[in-house]
Amino acid sequence: MDSTCEYCYTLLPEAQRPDDANHPPDDATLIDTLRRIVANRQYLKIDGVIVDVWSASVTVQIWDLLRDDKRQRLLTLPPHELILRCIAIYRHVTKNRGGQ
Template sequence: MTPHLLHPRDPRQAVCGIPADQVRRWETEDPPRAGYTCEDCLTLLPDAARPDDANHPVGDATLIDTLRRIVADRQILKIDGVLIDMWSASVTVLIWDNLRDDKRRRLLQLPSHGLILQCVRIYAHLTAPRGDR
């Protein structure tokens, strides 16, 4: 039997409805490790069912305005099916503000989650320790 996510409101039952006494191991990591969690558990979580707060097609520069709103409101939003937290939004806005226009155009060719992940990679590269110089 695959491990299941413990339902946050009912400690006796998995999200997918399997009784707790039949589940051998609970998946408690957040986010859960891929491949070890029942697909039904992931799709039945409250955040998975939450409707999108914003939709941005590829090339839509208003995505950055939505990310600025996340930072200003100190909230999370679901954009194009992906939950975006405040840290990811702030890093994306920080990197975006320091890019040249040609680099911005290249990033806008990515879907919204791809643009955010690329900005997080750039930030990680810039802030990684370089060792003794």
């Protein structure tokens, strides 16, 4: 289902480009795609959502720190929700350490 509005297409032409990757829930190769974003320092469009380098980096950092059972729970989410959840964890952790 394409939920991007036409107005968004005019503001961000990259939104019109086809997906670079598709990852259904429970697809652990999403993390490999995020690692590729970080390594190449280039955003990709995953399942209709543009994922920037910072978001990919934060997600990978949090992912690497999680126990396997927590990883499996995150994998049940759609990719954009998994990324947002990892960003929320990162913000919570860094806020408590006096970071960003």
